[in-house]
Every structure is written in structure tokens, then in C-alpha cells.
Amino acid sequence: MSLVYLKNKKNGVTYVYESVGYWDKEKKQTRNHRKCIGKLDPQTGELIPSKKYAETIQKLLTHKKRGPVPSVIYQRQFYGATYLFDAIGTKLGITEDLERCFPESYKQLLSLAYYLVLEDRNPMSRFPRWAKTHVHPYGRNLPSQRSSDLFSSITENAKHHFFLLQNKRRIREEFLAYDTTSISSYSKTLKQVKYGKNKDHEPLPQINLALLYGETSGLPVAYRKLPGNIADVKTIRHLLADMDFLKQKKIKLVMDRGFYSEKNINAFFQDHVKFLIGVRTSLKFVRKHLDDVRQSLITRSHYHSGCGLYYESFLTDWDYTEVKKRSGETVKDKKRLYLHLYYNDQKATDDKTAFNKLLDSLEEELQSGRRNPDHEKLYTRYYEWKETPVRGLSLTPKTEAIAKAEKDFGYFALISNGIKDPIEAVEIYRTKDMIEKAFGNLKERLNMRRTSVSSEENLEGKLFVQFLALFYLSYIKKAMSDHGLFKKYTLQELLDEMDIIEQYRQPGGHTHIGELTKKQIDLYRLLGVEPPTMV
Structure with missing residues (x-):
């Protein structure tokens, strides 16, 4: 027995039918008996039983005969992937932290995040269809108006509290990768939508999104929205101010060369921030050292097979300048700086x-x-x-x-005030690729290439839900990479393998799941999750 949903094209009402299969001996094929038991509420997506069906259920519930109540509805929903997300949310503390910050709406937020991960590039308007066929935290439909209200209810205080709680769970000594990306918008009402340097080369106004990512954990830490006409190099001071709420005593940042400027390096020294940043080989102090070692650098003694690079390092001085806020006095000093030079044939x-x-x-x-x-x-x-x-x-x-x-093809340079080993520096710098992949996930899989919301509140809420979804994507992709699963699966293929596991539910509340294959059990364990029990 199963449920069938059919929409009447004339009145737009979706009717629910109870379908029972049987074998037709004459036609020698499977046939179905269907009986209408009600219709779906267009707002909640819940069943409104017909009068006759409601009377049938009432009689069954008040039946005086002892023993189990006969099954009337036998529901079947997809369960395996959302079970995986539940387990990841528990393991990372996402569910617990969300409940503390959003006690009234955390289940809705989780369900929307699950939907974004599973349904590649689908808009929020498709959520009601997905909600009917999947087990998820909220357990009900969330109409578009309700989702808009939900987005608007996400406050800045609650959001930053969530960032703080999650940061306390992460490794405190890791470098934080920092980068920005542009998100195009058709909206003319959002204040921060401006024309700027569009990183996707689209002729549209945009907002910029800045993201912090954990170098060791492989998980997002926080994000902030910026006006579309703000250049990367100008965002550092605001970043340092905003990071105060993370209560992290030792801040360590890794960034690409788009964030380099003398002003920013001075700011890092002034705020005691450890940094690793790419710089152009055309800078005077870089070129001086590069020209000195250009001939000797590309030799066997300077080659590292593991990284596939030639390397050389220098301990040099940075001409530090600081202008005192109160007195206006200019202070000059020498700061220790490590310059790492590299050459790569490819x-x-x-x-x-x-x-x-x-x-x-x-x-x-x-x-x-x-x-x-x-x-x-x-x-x-x-x-x-x-x-x-x-x-x-x-x-x-x-x-x-x-x-x-x-002349400079194949060369690149990094500077740091904390990492003196050139191989350690380049390995940490390469983890910055995670943030590029995160932006790819946000724009492609999580449908954020262009924003279509028309209010600041809805934009903030939608960004937060997409940020939540990024936790699950990042965790799964890191586990797949660590265990070599990308050799056998794409991300979508792995999620599909999990998603086909079903949960069966009867009216009395009894539930059980279908049988798991050995492949599915192994995948759960490689992803750091115990498989669901088939009870």
C-alpha cells in the first residue's frame, strides 16, 4: 500500500489516493486500486482527510477490541542521506548550537540546509516537493511565505552567537583562510548591491561575500557581506575588527596576493596577527632576493619532490610604520619577516x-x-x-x-611573520584552495551565483542557510578526499547512494528502514557515521 498525489489541473487541488497493488490474471500484469482519502493543505502540505476517511480512522482508534490497530496508511520516505546529515550535525555540534541560537526555528533551518545539499542547484520554491518525499528535521512543508518569514527572523546577534559557539569547538591553533567572492544581483533595492570588479565577469551589479575557513578542520568559520564596490585589499581592517567576536587569542590568517598592501601588513603587525600571504614577484624587496638566487634556485639541492617545487627562504626586515591614533605620532621600526621563493615547471x-x-x-x-x-x-x-x-x-x-x-614565469612568493619553514608555508597556503572550492559550492551547488531576493532581511537569512549547508558539504567532501572516495564517486553519486535508503512508517508511530547494502554500510563508516539500525 502506498500514497499517490495527483494535482487537478482545473482547480489546482492536490488529491491524495490510497493505492493498493494487485495481480490482474487476465491481463497478466500488476494493476492498482486507488481510493481518494483527502487532499493536501496548500499552506502546510499536510493531509486534509475526507469525511469518510476521517470517520474510518476514528472508528479504528476507538475500537474496543484488544490488539494492534490495523494499518491504514503506510508511508514511505527517503531517509539515508538526511540520517547522514543528522549524524554530522550532532558530531559537529551544529544542531545543538542552532537550537541554542534559534530555539523556535532551528528545525526549519536544518531542513532547508539539507534540501540545498541534496537537491543540486534547485531553488527554494522546490522545497515543498522535496519535503513530501524525505524524512527531515522539521517534518513538514515550509511554504514560500513561511520561508521568507524565517529568513527575516534571523538576527545578527543570533547569527554571530552561532559563529562563536562553532568556533569554540574547532581547533584553536589552525590558520584561517580568508577570501572574497562576488555574487551578482538583479535587485535594485539592496543597499550593498554595487558595480565593482565582478570575479565571474558578469555585467551585473553585485555584493561581495567574505568567508573564513579553517585550514585544519576544513570547515567554514564565519562570513560577512560587503558592498559590491569594495576591493579585496580594503577589507582587512574590517575583518580584524569583526573577528573580535570569535574570542580567538591567536589569530592566524592565510590569504592570496590580492590582499597584500603595506598598510595591511602593518595592520597585522600592529594587531599581533600571524599571517601567510602571497605577494607579487615584481615587488622591490622580493625581486632583489629573487635576482640574487635566480640561477642557483632551480637546482637539485633546492628541489622538494613531495611538493614538486624548487624553493629558497630568507629572513628579512619589514619597514614597519604606525601612526598613533591619539597623538598622530609616526612610529617606525623593523619587524622580522620570512620571504619564501618558489619555482614550478608546470x-x-x-x-x-x-x-x-x-x-x-x-x-x-x-x-x-x-x-x-x-x-x-x-x-x-x-x-x-x-x-x-x-x-x-x-x-x-x-x-x-x-x-x-x-622572465618571472613559474616563480611565486609568500611572506609570513610566523612560518619560517618554506615547505610548511606552501603546504598551508595550498589549503587555501578549500575556500575556492567553498565558493564554488556556494555558487553552483547551493544556487548562489545570482541572488534574487528583494529585501536585506531575506538576503541575510538565505545567506545564513546556505552557510549552514556549506558545513555539511565541506565535511562530506573532506571525508571523501581523506579516504580516496572521489576515485569511485562524485559527490552527487555518493549522496544518491545514501538517499535511496527508505524509512517506512505506520499510523501507530512504528518505523523501520529498508535493508542496507554492504557498500552503504562501508560508506557511512568512512564518513565517520555509524549506519542506521534496521529496526
């Missing part, structure tokens, strides 16, 4: 390929007359040209300028 090849593609595009733009205003400096840097009525445009590459650019 990077050199990739850099050269990318550079030649750039030159190809510059030549095509010049010859076609479709010049890009953003490329004017590049035209002048790498080309000379003459134009005559007969021969048209004649381009001459500037050989010295091109050779100067090619």
Missing part, C-alpha cells in the same frame, strides 16, 4: 600559455578596431603600431617588454 608552462593567449587577444582587438578600454596600458606596454591607408594596421611586438614578463 606553473611556468601554464604562465606562458596564458600569456600567449593574452597577446593573441590584444592583437585581435587592435587589428579589428574593437579595443578594450581596460587593455589600453597593455597595448602600449607590449606593442608598437603603424597604420597606413594601403597596408592598414601593422603591429610590432616589444621584444624587451615581453621578455621581461616571461
Whole structure:
């Protein structure tokens, strides 16, 4: 026996039928007997029983005969993946912390987060359909109006309290990877939607999202929303101020070179923040050391097989400057700084390929007359040209300028005030890739490439739910990576393997699940979760 949902196209009402299968001897095939037992409430998604069906249930419930009540409804819902999320939420303390911060709505928040993880790129409007077929914390439908009210109810205080509680559970000595991404928006009412440097190269206004990620745990720590026209390099001071609420005594940050500036490095020293940051090889103090070792760097004695890199390190001085707030006095000092230089053969090849593609595009733009205003400096840097009525445009590459650019292909540099080992530094820096993957998860799988909400409150709420979903995605992906599961499964294939496990429910409250395969049991354990019991 099962339930069938059919929507009447004329009146829009979804009717619920009790379907019982039987064998038709004449036609020699399975057939079904269907009996209407009611309709779905359009707001809650719950069954409104018909008068006859309600009377039948009442008679069964008041029956005086001893023994078990006969089964009338036999529900079947998908259970395996949401059980996995429940176990992860318990293990990481997400469920407990959410309940403390959002006692009235934490189950709804969890259900929405589960939906975002399981239903790749689907909008929130599809949640009611998913909720009918899955076991989930809230256990009921959440109509679009209710979800909007839920998003609006998420306060800044409750959100930051959740960040703080989660941070207390994490490893305190880990580096925090920090980066930003742009999220395009069609909304004209959001205050922070501005035109800026769109990292997805879309001609739309945007907001920027800054994210902190744990280098050891592989889990998100916190996020903040920024105006779309704020450059990366300008966000550091606000980041340091905002991180006070995490109550972390020793802050250690790892960032790419887009965040480098003398002002930011001085700020890190001033606030006693340990940092590891990428820098351009064109900086004077970097180039000085690089030119000194360029010939000796690419030798066997400087090669590390594990990382596939040539390396060299220097202990140097940073010219520290601080302006006292009260007196306006300028204080200058020398601070210890580690400079790590690296060379990678594959990077050199990739850099050269990318550079030649750039030159190809510059030549095509010049010859076609479709010049890009953003490329004017590049035209002048790498080309000379003459134009005559007969021969048209004649381009001459500037050989010295091109050779100067090619000179640094394959090299990159890191600076730190705390990590003196160059191999340790590059290994920590490479974990920053996690944050790039996190942005990919947010934009692609969690459907955040473009925001369509029209109010600040709804945007804040939706971002928070997507941030919650990122915990589960990050945990699962790290476990899959640690145990080599990506060799056998994509993320979606693994979730599908879990999701097909069903839970069966009878009216008296009795539940049991279907049989688990050995493959499913092994997957649960590799993901750090005990399989559900088949009782």
C-alpha cells in the first residue's frame, strides 16, 4: 500500500489516493486500486482527510477490541542521506548550537540546509516537493511565505552567537583562510548591491561575500557581506575588527596576493596577527632576493619532490610604520619577516600559455578596431603600431617588454611573520584552495551565483542557510578526499547512494528502514557515521 498525489489541473487541488497493488490474471500484469482519502493543505502540505476517511480512522482508534490497530496508511520516505546529515550535525555540534541560537526555528533551518545539499542547484520554491518525499528535521512543508518569514527572523546577534559557539569547538591553533567572492544581483533595492570588479565577469551589479575557513578542520568559520564596490585589499581592517567576536587569542590568517598592501601588513603587525600571504614577484624587496638566487634556485639541492617545487627562504626586515591614533605620532621600526621563493615547471608552462593567449587577444582587438578600454596600458606596454591607408594596421611586438614578463614565469612568493619553514608555508597556503572550492559550492551547488531576493532581511537569512549547508558539504567532501572516495564517486553519486535508503512508517508511530547494502554500510563508516539500525 502506498500514497499517490495527483494535482487537478482545473482547480489546482492536490488529491491524495490510497493505492493498493494487485495481480490482474487476465491481463497478466500488476494493476492498482486507488481510493481518494483527502487532499493536501496548500499552506502546510499536510493531509486534509475526507469525511469518510476521517470517520474510518476514528472508528479504528476507538475500537474496543484488544490488539494492534490495523494499518491504514503506510508511508514511505527517503531517509539515508538526511540520517547522514543528522549524524554530522550532532558530531559537529551544529544542531545543538542552532537550537541554542534559534530555539523556535532551528528545525526549519536544518531542513532547508539539507534540501540545498541534496537537491543540486534547485531553488527554494522546490522545497515543498522535496519535503513530501524525505524524512527531515522539521517534518513538514515550509511554504514560500513561511520561508521568507524565517529568513527575516534571523538576527545578527543570533547569527554571530552561532559563529562563536562553532568556533569554540574547532581547533584553536589552525590558520584561517580568508577570501572574497562576488555574487551578482538583479535587485535594485539592496543597499550593498554595487558595480565593482565582478570575479565571474558578469555585467551585473553585485555584493561581495567574505568567508573564513579553517585550514585544519576544513570547515567554514564565519562570513560577512560587503558592498559590491569594495576591493579585496580594503577589507582587512574590517575583518580584524569583526573577528573580535570569535574570542580567538591567536589569530592566524592565510590569504592570496590580492590582499597584500603595506598598510595591511602593518595592520597585522600592529594587531599581533600571524599571517601567510602571497605577494607579487615584481615587488622591490622580493625581486632583489629573487635576482640574487635566480640561477642557483632551480637546482637539485633546492628541489622538494613531495611538493614538486624548487624553493629558497630568507629572513628579512619589514619597514614597519604606525601612526598613533591619539597623538598622530609616526612610529617606525623593523619587524622580522620570512620571504619564501618558489619555482614550478608546470606553473611556468601554464604562465606562458596564458600569456600567449593574452597577446593573441590584444592583437585581435587592435587589428579589428574593437579595443578594450581596460587593455589600453597593455597595448602600449607590449606593442608598437603603424597604420597606413594601403597596408592598414601593422603591429610590432616589444621584444624587451615581453621578455621581461616571461622572465618571472613559474616563480611565486609568500611572506609570513610566523612560518619560517618554506615547505610548511606552501603546504598551508595550498589549503587555501578549500575556500575556492567553498565558493564554488556556494555558487553552483547551493544556487548562489545570482541572488534574487528583494529585501536585506531575506538576503541575510538565505545567506545564513546556505552557510549552514556549506558545513555539511565541506565535511562530506573532506571525508571523501581523506579516504580516496572521489576515485569511485562524485559527490552527487555518493549522496544518491545514501538517499535511496527508505524509512517506512505506520499510523501507530512504528518505523523501520529498508535493508542496507554492504557498500552503504562501508560508506557511512568512512564518513565517520555509524549506519542506521534496521529496526
